[in-house]
Amino acid sequence: MNLHLPAGDAALVTEHAAAKINLALHITGQRDDGYHLLDTLVVFTQAGDTIRAAPSDEDRFTLSGQFASILQADADNLVLRARDLIRQLRPELPPVALDLEKSLPVASGIGGGSADAAATLRALSGMLDAPLSEAELSVAALSLGADVPMCLASHPLRVRGIGESLAPVRGLPVLHMVLVNPGMAVSTPTVFGSLLEKQNAPLPELPGNVAFSDLVDWLRKTRNDLQHPASVQVPQIGQAISALDAAGAAFSRMSGSGATCFGLFPDATAAQAAARSLASRSPAWYVKATQTI
């Protein structure tokens, strides 16, 4: 990281941009503008990117971390789109130095870019004397992407509409999981565009205070409707799920529009052991043991 700031500067704001996992995702319709209606249960993980922000003599943006080289530090980066949006709403925002530590694979169904945008909105709004209201933040988030409002919240949610209707989900256990990405970027519009069935039933009701085994039973009654079209585009998704199952996952599935897949494990020790075994068998894959926040 190179923020041009002394380490430990009190003005430095650090925000976690958590990976978003769609535990279940049903497509329930399509709007006139082409966007698809979802019903999805999402959780967020300790695995994520990090946004650091501090007032500066001029606007700066640096990229660091495992996946930094895949991204450009240009105006299309969701971090800068979020900064520019805040400045449009609050022109008094001072020049800021921003660093994105990019630890999540890009275009991978776990909302990394959306989480970065949401973390930037939170960080920069918090630096203002007049922070954005919750309503202003929600509108700003949705204008940056359908996944950004849920990433702004970053706690377990049932999400409907295209991503704007959020209901908190309480009583889920901490979930220990392994994330596996076979290294292939997936185009979200292409996956949505190749869906054949767009009118599916919503998710079944989720009982409150579920134990791990109850949640797995519930998940078996659900689907990710994007998994089949994504697997046609990227056959390695099937291999990632088979590998998670072979490593002992109690349940495995693809998240979002892929290609990242998650496997659920009963505890952290089991998840870490599975991650070690998966990483040694497939050294080119992104493999990460983590847990929900």
Ligand SMILES: C[C@@](CO)(OP(=O)(O)O)[C@H](O)COP(=O)(O)OP(=O)(O)OC[C@H]1O[C@@H](n2ccc(N)nc2=O)[C@H](O)[C@@H]1O
């Ligand atoms: C599929 C999901 C599930 O959480 O996650 P990811 O795979 O991106 O992580 C999201 O709905 C993705 O949200 P996000 O990635 O923010 O999508 P956007 O940038 O707003 O839209 C990218 C494109 O995907 C299609 N799209 C997106 C969302 C939606 N509900 N219906 C759509 O048809 C549209 O073609 C749109 O132009």
Ligand SMILES: Nc1ncnc2c1ncn2[C@@H]1O[C@H](COP(=O)(O)OP(=O)(O)O)[C@@H](O)[C@H]1O
């Ligand atoms: N900071 C960012 N991190 C990741 N992707 C970004 C970022 N800024 C812009 N993008 C673009 O947004 C698209 C979606 O990225 P991402 O959020 O990682 O996908 P997904 O939601 O499928 O995990 C990518 O094609 C990428 O080029």
